[in-house]
Amino acid sequence: MDFLVxxxxxxxxxxxxxxxxxxxxxICPFLGVSKDTKSAFGMGVAVTFVMTLTCLITYPIYTYILVPLGLEFLEIIVFIFIIAAIVQMIEMALKKFSPTLYNAMGIYLPLITTNCAVLGVAELVIDHEQMAGLIGLANASQMNMGYAVLYGLFAGLGFTLAIVIMSGLREKVARLPINKHLKGFPIAMIAACFIAMAFFVFALI
Amino acid sequence: MENLFLQPVDLTKLLYVLLLVAVITVVFALLIVLVSKVCAVKVDEKEEAVKENLAGANCGGCGYAGCADFAKALAEGKAELSACGPTPNENKAKIAEILGVEFVAGEEKFAVVACSGGINAKNKYDYVGNEGCSAQIAFIGGQKFCEDGCLGGGSCMTACPYNAIHVKDGVAYTDRSMCEACGVCVKKCPKGLVHLIPKSAHVYIACSSHCKGKTVMDMCKKGCIGCGLCAKNCPHGAITMVDNVAVIDYSKCNGCLTCVAKCPRKCIKEI
Structure with missing residues (x-):
């Protein structure tokens, strides 16, 4: 693995x-669980955790089982199944071995089961051509499991970053005197729009 | 484009698909069963039964993080059943049976705001700034001259999980039909103006000012001046004057509404 990559x-x-x-x-947890920074951060940590584990498990299953058998078209059903099972098992294990961590992110874990961001990252890392473009590899064949897991981890951290910024903004906005018609959800949508525009600058450079 | 319907059926591939899905299903099902056996956590049956009988509103009025947390505290004997407002009496009786304690049926209550000032009460200054009573009170005790007056900042309104409180003309009002007596607003009001009174009550005193009559006259058009007319005229002796403000003993009141008619300031209100 190359340091620059x-x-x-x-x-x-x-x-x-x-x-x-x-x-x-x-988007649903991004808008739904971003009312206060504490729960937003809990959600972010849970998503990061699940995303990393998803990449760690789905990538080898796709590469070493589905591709040799010529069953690539089964990816979605297999991925959904695996993600749901992993989340279920993680939840039970957390409840047993770390009640503190379970209390902190336990309620968010079942919500993540059907989260599109988690399925999205699993679908994205198996697409070697696109991934090579995204992370700056010269050749699509250089893509391997290390990059996949790394991408999953940082995609989760990116999610955490976005949702924490959003919740901070919403906490500030909730204390401002805002027009009655914009109060609550409408102003949250506008705030989300500004965050997206701010992040768009990264795509331009 | 290939015609999907006229292709010959690839039986080996179909077999692979069935096998793969079956294998994955069985493997993960076994794994989940294994994990759930290994990681089984003992759940208190008592706690579960209590939780099922609670209102499930998760309002937080009892001071716990939610109904599940409250059920846990109940099962451990740390909390009192009466701390919960929304749970109806018949369910409370069931919970008491599960817990093995004697159940005393508490009266069903609802919240009232003991102030009718708002635009009737004079302002020290015009408050412009962050919403909420706690922010306003940091500014020389809020904008009202009256020390015991509603600030109209709406802290109780935003705190109410049942949407039962509204601010109208600068003073908060409760909606009797929506109120579940959870007590969140009682804790939230920085002036302590919200009280829980029995659902069977007929009247309430809509003022909390302990100032002398003259001072109240200067500050507010609606405040109780402590004249004591209500106490003198009440046929049942249900009203007493405590520290310049009328107090009703609801066990004696039968709802004749004499006090409402007699009050010169119209601050005893019919419900």
Whole structure:
């Protein structure tokens, strides 16, 4: 693994191709759980955790089972199944071994099961051509599992970054005297729009 | 484009698909069963049963993080059942049975705001700034001259999980039909103006000012001046004057509404 590629993977996943504000995946938790910073951060950590594990498991299953058998078209059903099962198992394991962590992110875990950002990252990392373009690899065949997991981790961190910024903004906005008709959700949508525009600058440079 | 319908059926591929899906299903099902066996956490049955009988509103009025947390505290004997407002009495009786404690049926209550000032009360200054009473009160005790007056900042309104409080003409009002007596607003009001009174009550005193009559006259058009007419005229002796403001004993009041008619300031209100 090349150091420069690792760096560009980080920057790409965190800022340029941020899952929420550039790829528009995972919008529901982004708007739904961003009312206060604490729960937003909990959600972000849970998503990061699940995304990394998803990449770690779905990538080898796709590459070493589905591709040799010629069953690439089964990817979505297999991925959904695997993600749901992983999340279920993680939840049970957390409940047993770390009640503190379970209390902190336990309620967000079941919400992530059907999150499009998680399925999105699993679908994205198996597409070697597109991934090579995204993270700056010269050749699509250089793509491997290390990059996939790294991309999953930083995509999750990018999600955390976006949702924490959003919740901070919403906390500030909630204290301002705002026109009655814009109060609550409408102003949150406008705030989300400004965050997306701010992140668009990364795509231009 | 290939014609999808006229292609010959590839039986081997179909077999692979069936096998693969079946294998993955079985493997993960076994894994989940295994994990759930290994990671089984003992769930308190008592706690579950209590939780099922609670209102499930998660309003936080009891001071716990939600109904599940409250059920846990109840099962451990740390909390009192009466701390919960929204749960109806018949469910409370069931919970008491599960917990093995004696159940005393508390009266069903609802919240009232003991102030009718708002635009009737004079302002020290015009407040412009962050919404919420706590922000306003930091500014020399809020904009009203009256020390015990509603600020109209709406802290109780935003805190109410049932949308039962509204601010109208600068003073908060409760909606009796929506109120579940969770008590969140009682804790939230920085002036302590919100009280829980029995649902069977007929009247309430809409003022909390302890100032002398003359001072109240200067500050507010609606405040209680402590004249004591209501206390003198009440046929049941249900009203007493405490520290310049009328107090109703609801166990004696039968709803004759004499006090409402007699009050010169119209601050005893019919519900």
């Amino acid at each position: 690792i760096l560009s993977t980080m920057i790409s996943a965190l800022f340029i191709n941020n899952f929420v504000v550039s790829q528009f995946l995972g």
